[in-house]
Amino acid sequence: MLPALTMGDPAGIGPELTVKAWEILRRTGDAFLWIGDPVLLGEAPFEIVGHAEQAASIFPSAIPVMPLTLPGSVTPGQADSAMAGCVIDAIETATRLAITGQVSAIVTNPISKIVLKQGGFAFPGHTEFLASLCGVEGEEIMMLASPRLRVVPVTVHVSLREALDSLTTDRIVHVGATLAEALRRDFGLMAPRIAVAGLNPHAGEGGVMGHEEQTMIAPAIEAMRQAGIDASGPYPPDTLFTDLARPLYDAALCMYHDQALIPLKTLDMASGVNVTLGLPVVRTSPDHGTAFAIAGQGKADPASLLAAMRMARDLGARRAASKEVQS
Ligand SMILES: NC(=O)C1=CN([C@@H]2O[C@H](COP(=O)(O)OP(=O)(O)OC[C@H]3O[C@@H](n4cnc5c(N)ncnc54)[C@H](O)[C@@H]3O)[C@@H](O)[C@H]2O)C=CC1
Numbered sequence: 436m437l438p439a440l441t442m443g444d445p446a447g448i449g450p451e452l453t454v455k456a457w458e459i460l461r462r463t464g465d466a467f468l469w470i471g472d473p474v475l476l477g478e479a480p481f482e483i484v485g486h487a488e489q490a491a492s493i494f495p496s497a498i499p500v501m502p503l504t505l506p507g508s509v510t511p512g513q514a515d516s517a518m519a520g521c522v523i524d525a526i527e528t529a530t531r532l533a534i535t536g537q538v539s540a541i542v543t544n545p546i547s548k549i550v551l552k553q554g555g556f557a558f559p560g561h562t563e564f565l566a567s568l569c570g571v572e573g574e575e576i577m578m579l580a581s582p583r584l585r586v587v588p589v590t591v592h593v594s595l596r597e598a599l600d601s602l603t604t605d606r607i608v609h610v611g612a613t614l615a616e617a618l619r620r621d622f623g624l625m626a627p628r629i630a631v632a633g634l635n636p637h638a639g640e641g642g643v644m645g646h647e648e649q650t651m652i653a654p655a656i657e658a659m660r661q662a663g664i665d666a667s668g669p670y671p672p673d674t675l676f677t678d679l680a681r682p683l684y685d686a687a688l689c690m691y692h693d694q695a696l697i698p699l700k701t702l703d704m705a706s707g708v709n710v711t712l713g714l715p716v717v718r719t720s721p722d723h724g725t726a727f728a729i730a731g732q733g734k735a736d737p738a739s740l741l742a743a744m745r746m747a748r749d750l751g752a753r754r755a756a757s758k759e760v761q762s
């Protein structure tokens with residue numbers, strides 16, 4: 436089986452990345468099925484398919500497309516909320532194919548959150564939408580993974596103020612437990628080590644710079660340890676991502692979005708992958724966004740999308756193997 440790749444925002448770099456990824460992957464045989472309006476593929480050869488299983492044999496010579504029709508023309512770099520319905524359609528179709536076992540994974544091209552919101556979309560991003568489509572709202576967890584770092588933010592697409600208000604010991608434990616399970620099952624780490632970041636400067640410095648470490652985070656670490664998870668911390672966030680610290684853990688559990696994503700994108704923007712944990716299906720995505728400013732100019736680097744494809748393949752294979760062992 437092969438993964439389904441969604442078109443993402445039609446005015447972003449998704450279409451260009453799709454063609455660039457196909458040009459590279461057609462030589463290695465790592466096929467994908469693209470879901471979108473073929474008008475976005477420009478001069479690249481494509482072939483319409485009715486079923487995902489037709490895609491593999493087509494892939495060496497053309498991009499296999501499960502077609503959708505955009506409601507109007509697209510100017511690269513010019514976002515248009517009238518496209519939202521079709522963008523959402525692509526995600527829904529990919530999810531249906533994954534849930535019904537017709538594709539091995541969902542790989543998503545970037546969407547613009549503001550454009551979709553203006554188009555009436557009720558979710559902050561793919562992560563939450565996919566959880567809803569899969570019937571596991573609240574279970575979804577965002578991980579960003581690269582060769583040098585894995586990070587998981589406990590709070591995701593909310594303002595910093597809201598993030599602080601919504602952090603609880605229970606939520607930290609829940610996210611930590613899902614992370615530990617995913618590191619074992621999907622990443623093949625038998626005894627994963629989770630480093631938990633503090634929230635405040637110097638991890639609170641014994642309560643002088645904030646109390647959340649003592650009242651909320653340390654109890655969560657203790658609860659995880661009681662459950663057999665190798666969690667440690669809370670560590671001062673400013674030194675948790677240094678070259679010396681990173682080899683000491685397999686994933687960093689962070690308290691908010693930017694605490695997690697800034698170090699990852701600074702270290703590894705080109706090869707970072709966004710993975711949604713807690714879903715019944717595999718979903719990966721490049722770590723970057725729509726990059727409207729460079730769309731349609733031939734400048735977009737497909738490295739992160741290629742890394743997302745590779746990770747989808749590896750995670751899908753590990754999940755399939757673990758299902759076989761269980762049955
Ligand atoms: N998974 C998703 O669907 C994601 C969507 N977004 C959305 O993307 C939109 C734009 O977000 P920004 O914060 O501007 O981040 P961005 O990642 O789109 O762009 C940040 C900078 O990186 C450059 N860049 C990004 N990807 C590149 C690539 N493949 N090759 C060369 N240069 C690249 C851009 O030109 C820009 O200078 C927002 O609406 C955001 O919501 C952001 C992250 C993930």
Ligand SMILES: NCC(=O)COP(=O)(O)O
Pocket residue numbers: 546559560561562563696709720
């Ligand atoms: N900053 C990461 C991001 O925005 C990814 O969001 P999603 O669309 O994958 O939920």
